[in-house]
Amino acid sequence: MISADTGYLLNDDQIADFIVNGYHIVKPSFSKNFHGDVYTALEGLPTNPGDAVNHAVPALDQIYTHPSVVGALSSLLGSDYTMAEHRHCHRNHPGTRSQMWHQDNLNIPMLEDGHGRVPDHVRSVLVMYYPQNVEANMGPTALIPGSHLFTSAPDRNASQGNFRDQIIATVDAGSLLILHYDIWHAGTANTSDKVRYMVKYLFERKSESEDPSWNHDSSQDTRILDRLEKDEAAAVQRSLVSKRNYLRTKMWNNLAGSARLEYEYRDKWAGAWPQPVK
Helix, strand or coil: CCCCCHHHCCEHHHHHHHHHHCEEEECCCCCCCHHHHHHHHHHCCCCCCHHHHHHHCCCHHHHHCCHHHHHHHHHHHCCCCEEEEEEEEEEECCCCCCCCCECCCCCCCCCCCCCCCCCCCCCEEEEEEECCCCCCCECCEEECCCHHHCCCCCHHHHHCCCCCCCEECCCCCCEEEEEECCCCEEECCECCCCCEEEEEEEEECCCCCCCCCCECCHHHHHHHHHHHHHCCCCCCCHHHHHHHHHHHHHHHHHHHHHHCCCCCCCCCCCCCCCCCCC
């Protein structure tokens, strides 16, 4: 695995952002024509190569090994993370209809060998690369921020349309969208006259964290814990707020190892009754 340049590692706030929202965007720097050449190469493929897309378009490996991408992945998965065998090219042509909301993770329970689903950890991330500008009418990826924390959401979510707090990933050419594997997302309808490509790789954690693998500053712990308890992503019902905050802090602690935060239960609802609205 490529060693991460410390100058590209994430900081505490970026890790907190990922825990709160479930995604992070990276835009590595390449030459002016690089992404256009990748788009042209994808356009020239006679069929979808599936997992072999990186062999069909070798330039893709340069993207996923760029220092800014390696730094982000090392921060989230540890420096010894691995690239999974699965990768895929999504071709969203004009007239493509919206996908249903879904999670790519199979929600497999934790197994004795340590593999499987852990809802309060970051074991796997999807990394989606867009070789062209993605405008609102080109079928951008839609996300529900914070939905990765509630992996038991019923499948009926899949039949819903728009959510109030959804995010539409309109991004510049060359952007990569790093997603927690449990986040609810969907490709939207392409009503433009342009083909939108997205190439997806999967990366996995190999070992548990003993220390933070990002640029950590322990003097910020109190402020970060406050963020994990107060920052909003998608709105949740009041009874789920404590569960959400607990899962956020536990995810941080699973990532941080020795730099864990102390989470103590306290009754946040005791006190004066809310006043009626006049």
